[in-house]
Amino acid sequence: MDERKKRVLxxxxxxxxxTAEPVGSRTIARKYNLGVSPATIRNEMADLEEMGLIxxxxxxxxxIPSDKGYRYFVDCLMEKYxxxxxxxxxxxxxxTRKMQEIETVIQQSAATLSQMTNYAAVALGPQVGKSIYRIQFLHLxxxxxxxxxxxxxxVVEHRLMEIPLSITSMDLERISEVLNSRLHGVSMERIQRETLADIYRELHRQRQLVGAVLDVVEELFRSNQENRVFLGGMLNILNQPEFRDVSRVKNLLSILEQGNVIRELMQEQPSGLAVRIGGxxxxxxxxxxSLVTATYHLDGEVVGMVGIIGPTRMDYARALSLVDYISVHLSDFLAKMIK
Amino acid sequence: MDERKKRVLxxxxxxxxxTAEPVGSRTIARKYNLGVSPATIRNEMADLEEMGLIxxxxxxxxxIPSDKGYRYFVDCLMEKYxxxxxxxxxxxxxxTRKMQEIETVIQQSAATLSQMTNYAAVALGPQVGKSIYRIQFLHLxxxxxxxxxxxxxxVVEHRLMEIPLSITSMDLERISEVLNSRLHGVSMERIQRETLADIYRELHRQRQLVGAVLDVVEELFRSNQENRVFLGGMLNILNQPEFRDVSRVKNLLSILEQGNVIRELMQEQPSGLAVRIGGxxxxxxxxxxSLVTATYHLDGEVVGMVGIIGPTRMDYARALSLVDYISVHLSDFLAKMIK
DNA sequence: GTTAGCACTCTATTGAAATGAGTGCTAGTG
DNA sequence: CACTAGCACTCATTTCAATAGAGTGCTAAC
Structure with a gap:
């Protein structure tokens, strides 16, 4: 792989x-002055083709570049944008400051990415909250x-609950207090049996209600961890010539619509900035x-991912820079929001 | 407009x-046995064209039917589906019972409508809550x-707030109590000056904080009343032959993406079941x-709208039945949810 | 009032020919 | 030996005319 081959690729x-058009030897000779004739470039191209890069x-x-060609370009040739x-x-x-809810911020990240690239954008997460900070009943x-x-x-979650008619505001206050003292700061993944036993002992009269509460709490955390998928700007990708054909659009959209496919694909990505090309x-x-993703962080921990979905014919340099910048900015913004 | 013309239309x-194909006289004679020859039908068609119906x-x-033709069909000819x-x-x-949040239910209504019709579906609202039922501070x-x-x-809304460091849990409890007693059941549209004055008087020490709270409350109600637009199953509409062309898709989607356009269009619809055709x-x-909409209700009051957006070439009978059924079912479901 | 028949119109399809971009190979050159 | 000019060849795309087909409007006959 000599220098000239690299420049041709x-x-x-x-x-x-x-251009989205196959590139001929003549075009290269004309536009990218390598100082050699089209014939020479043709020879190089024949070699590159044999190597499976185009x-x-x-x-x-x-x-046109093959997946392998793009990969080589991204890994070795591309200059930072x-x-x-x-x-x-x-x-x-x-x-903007106006965005008060985390979800809005995430959604906005995807929307912005999509607008700036004309590709589809997607955001995962955030996986926020592993433990309970505060739990409180309000008697309605x-x-x-x-x-x-x-x-x-x-992150705040709430749920309306039916409770026995006999329960009073005082009872709820008491329950809230006990739950708070027992559960504050405890990771939901490793709630001790003893802790539960303690709670049930202390609140043995409201056994049933406490059970229901714990179910709800567990459910909230579970659905939180399932890493919701946010899609942004599906419309923009229609500007790409590869989607002039409706069946293509339908195909991609039907995949994107199933959040779990995207989630799986993204979860295979390593942390940090990453590219996955075509096949x-x-x-x-x-x-x-192709999928360009970056993780975003909170207190040094990975809590989610943002990314771009576009055709393999993608401006990888720009895509990578944008995704990177957004992920960093998003991390900062979240940190400030939550403080 | 004699009987036969009606049957031809x-x-x-x-x-x-x-079929999405222009209909010829011969086709009608063959498929819909009117007992007359194509030539006669041609004469009728010439008349219908002069009347502007086709x-x-x-x-x-x-x-093909004109907007006016569809209108006549919907108003006078169509049999209930x-x-x-x-x-x-x-x-x-x-x-399903699992749907705990109102938003999920609304979203689901749109999704279902879209799936069943292969058109796009949209839901507006619900405009839930005109007055405060309960307002409460939690000190974190x-x-x-x-x-x-x-x-x-x-409907529950929440917002994290910065408060002066000097404020204690007791203070917050007191503020909550005052706000509750003064604002409970009061319509946000006509909060009396006196009420506000009373509140400020009673909480004159936390004047600033109270001001902030009232701002937040106002904002919550405002954003609630802006009737959020839920779109469902944009994908399904791609199955319609009129959207084989990407530019058409782009056109429609760009309109739908701006929620306010849809909102305006829908808000022009009367309450109950309604159809608006093409132009x-x-x-x-x-x-x-075309737009087929129905309002849904809560405690006898209109709180939102569900509808279908499709090409003018729409199966109006089925669309109307479905939208009607969904709206009724949705009303019932919401009523049970909130009880 | 209805219908058969026919000329006419206009679109969509088909197929052949022309176009043009691009290649691979060969032979010649510094 | 590396490079390049030249040329024959390939194949998708465009162009154009001819054809097929669907459907109409009109007229004359029933």
Missing amino acids: AAIVQDYVA EQPHTSAGR ALGRDDEEYIRQSF EPGKALLVVVTDAK ENRHEGFADC | AAIVQDYVA EQPHTSAGR ALGRDDEEYIRQSF EPGKALLVVVTDAK ENRHEGFADC
């Missing part, structure tokens, strides 16, 4: 990404109470899409 | 809805509190779509 990738849609067409002032500004503007009326749970990451994704029907 | 509408895409094509057992069963199944840690607001429709919608770019 890079030229093919760049041009194909920009391919020909049909005999008399130019070449420097985000412009305006790009960074745009991102910063899109996160006889037979009805509101359970409010605040997790350590200051590297273990899912048929996703073979001509 | 009905045949044209039905056939065109089923039109010809080009000289040597069959006829009886939902099958399976349809009703399907709808009932799609609403110095400088931080959680404000929980329950509306009369038992009857006051929005360019929506001229070849």
Whole structure:
């Protein structure tokens, strides 16, 4: 793999990404002055094809990069894309103080990514709260109470509950107190049997209600951990020429609509910034899409992921920079939000 | 408008809805045995065209209904479509006990409608809660509190708030009590100046905090009243032949993505079951779509709307039945949920 | 009032020819 | 030996005309 081959491959990738048309030897000679004639480039291209880095849609067409070609480009040839002032500004503007809820912020990250790239964007998580920070009953009326749970990451969940008519406000206050003192700071994954036993002992009269509460709490944490999938700007991807055909659109959208597929694909990604190109994704029907993802963090721990889904013909340099920048910015923003 | 003309128009509408192809005189004579020859039907069709009920895409094509034609069909010709057992069963199944949050239920209504029709579906609202049922502060840690607001429709909203470090749990308890007693059951639209004055007088030491709380409450109600728009199953509409062309899809989706356009269109609909056909919608770019909507209710009051958005070539009978059934079922379900 | 028949219109399909982009190979050059 | 000019060849795409087909409107006959 000599220097010139690299330059030819890079030229093919760049041009194909920009035009969506197979790239011929002549085009390369003209646009990317390598100082050699088309014939020489043709020879190089023949070599690159043999190496499996580029391919020909049909005999008399130019070449397009293969998955392997993109991979080589991303790993070895690509120069880091420097985000412009305006790009960074745009991102910063899109996160406003007004966004009070974590979900809104995550959703906005995906939306912004999509707008800036014209690809689809997706966000996972956040997996917020592993332990209970505060748990509190509010008595609404006889037979009805509101359970409010605040997790350590200051995410609030609530649930209306039916309670026995006999339970009074005082009872609820007492229950809240006991639950708080016993459960505060305890990771939901390893609640001790003893802890539960203690709670039941202390509140033996409201055994049934306490059981219901614990069920609800468990459910809240479980659904929280299932890492909800946020999709952003499905519309923008229609601007890509590979989706001029409706059946393609339908195919991709039907995959995206099943959140679990995306979740699986994304969960295979390593932490940090990562790219998965075309067939590297273990899912048929996703073979001509690429996934660029980055994890975001809270208190040094990975809590979720943001990413871009686009055709394999993707501007990887820009995509990587954007996803990276957004993930960092998102982490900062969340940290400030929760403080 | 004699009987035979009606039958011809009905045949044209039905056939065109089923096939998406312009309908010729011969087709009608063959499939819908009116007992007359194609030539006679041609004469009738010429009349119908003059009346503006049908039109010809080009000289040597069959006829398709005009907006006016659909309108006449819907108002005068259409027979009520009886939902099958399976349809009703399907709808009932799609609403499960598991759905605890109102939003989930609304979203599900739209999703179900879309699945059953292969059109896009949309839901508005619900406009839940006009007054405060309960308002409560939870003290989390110095400088931080959680404000929980329950509306009369038992919809819960919450917001983390920064509070002065000096404020204690006792203070918050007191504030909660005062706010509750003063605001319980008061419609947010007509909070009296006096009421506010009373509150400020009683809590004159926490003047600033109270101001912040009232701002938050107002904001919560405002965003609630803005009637959030839920879209369902955008994917399904891609099955319609009129959306084989991506530009069409892009056009519709870009309209749907702006929630406010849909909201405006829907808010022009009368309460109950209603149809708006093609150009009857006051929005360019929506001229070849129809909107079938029904309001849903809570305690006898209209709180929101569900509907179908499809091409004007729509199976109106079925669409109306489904929207009607869903709206009724949704009302019932909500009533039971909130009890 | 209804219908058979027919000329006419216009779109969609088909197929052949022209176009053009691009390649691979060969032979010649510094 | 590396490079390049030249050329024959391939194949998708475009173009164009001819054809087929669906459907109409009109007229004359029943």
